[in-house]
Amino acid sequence: xxxxxxxxxGFTKGKAWLSINPNTKIINADQAVSDSNSVFYTYQKLIKxxxxxxxxxxxxxxxxxxxxxxxxxxxxxxxxxxxxxxxLSNSSQRFESSFVKKNEIISNDSFPDLLTDIEI
Numbered sequence: 001x002x003x004x005x006x007x008x009x010g011f012t013k014g015k016a017w018l019s020i021n022p023n024t025k026i027i028n029a030d031q032a033v034s035d036s037n038s039v040f041y042t043y044q045k046l047i048k049x050x051x052x053x054x055x056x057x058x059x060x061x062x063x064x065x066x067x068x069x070x071x072x073x074x075x076x077x078x079x080x081x082x083x084x085x086x087x088l089s090n091s092s093q094r095f096e097s098s099f100v101k102k103n104e105i106i107s108n109d110s111f112p113d114l115l116t117d118i119e120i
Contacts, residue, residue: 001027001028001029002020002023002024002027002028002029003028003030004024004029004030005024005025005026005028005030005031006024007020008020009021009024009028010028010029042106045106046106049105049106054077055075055077055080055082056075056082059075059076059077059082060074060075060076060077061073061074061075062074062076064097066085066095067093067094067095069087069088069089069093070085070086070087070088070093071085071086071088072084072085072086072097082105083099083101
């Protein structure tokens with residue numbers, strides 16, 4: 001990942017030994033840190049959650065059937081069930097389920113309480 005949006009992406013002030021990715025203007029660490037909705041902050045939240053919540057590590061895992069672009073699973077404890085849904089594509093995807101949302105722990109989108117047919 002590039003560090004900055006400048007010409008040499010924050011790697012050097014001299015001659016770079018490899019070519020700089022042309023997307024450095026839009027994909028770089030400076031941009032990610034300045035955007036509270038970036039993947040950087042989502043990962044920070046996930047790491048914090050992993051340290052605080054045992055269900056994420058110790059709960060039973062159940063993979064859910066979904067489109068190839070969607071990764072969805074349940075983590076279950078004896079008292080609670082957690083639905084995890086991730087859109088792995090660059091475009092919106094449909095996800096159908098019979099679940100009702102009670103709490104939203106981490107999300108970069110907003111979802112209805114009834115998760116029967118949602119777009120993520």
